[in-house]
Amino acid sequence: MTALTAATAPAARAARHRGSLLRALGGTHRTALTLSLSALAVATAALLWLHSLGDEARAGMSACATPPTDRLPSCTAVEAITADEVYANGIAVLATALSWVMFPVAAWAGGALIGRELENGTAQLAWTQSVGPLRWLAAKLAAPAALLTAGTGALVPLNVWARGDGDPDLVGDWYDPDAFVSTGPVAVAYALAGLALGALAGLVWRRALPATGVALAASLFLHSLLERHREDLWPTVSRIAPGSIELPRSAFQVTWDTPMPHGVQISRATFHPRSHFWPLQYMETGLLLAVAGTAMAAAFLLLARRLP
Structure with a gap:
């Protein structure tokens, strides 16, 4: 019994340390977590509402007649005529938000998640409290990565559902940059790449403001590069x-x-x-995940080399 207790004690202590580290992470970044969950709730509600406008918007795109006929709606039905504009604009705004989610993620990861904690000594303090640097970084990245994957991964199919039959006159063509990113796994991969690039920038610069700028610049370069060469990712x-x-x-x-x-x-x-559509999605997703994995591996190697 004594031997069993001695064997399980290190595992129990490690579990307590992981739990305390995650609680500390949640407390330190409570504002960012609250804003992220609020944005997710607003986006979900907006997509549900836009889906409810879909049929009316498609009716507004069709021809009309005065007086109305069996096949054509009334031209005086103002609601049906304007619903298509509200629907199209709403879908476009949400598609852009999903397409560009990597930028706020990269800025937060570089500036607040890593850079600021290294700059003000919070990270070093955590390392002296039985939480090793590598474990600290793993917890720092694991929780946001899980939340980003779950949140963005939930919004993408909801966005596809809200787009209905994909009428290009209402929701844009499938190959439009924002429409393409916001309707497939590429959106999740962009978010994870932003997190990894931000974390690496924070570890390299070790100060919030420079890390934020570098993370944003790297994300913009990656986003622009893939958008420009998307057509080359699969044979035409x-x-x-x-x-x-x-x-x-x-x-x-x-x-x-x-x-x-x-x-x-x-x-x-x-x-x-x-x-x-799907071959291009898979190729771009694979490239982004490779970038994210490389950036995360570089972050761990950099931190390990700096340890005494």
């Missing part, structure tokens, strides 16, 4: 035909050439059909 489809080529609205056009050999007009178009 080519179409060559005499005369002009008319691609469907759903085609993500990449190039369009019209050479004229021997006086005969030949058109060539390369594009991504809508079926390429």
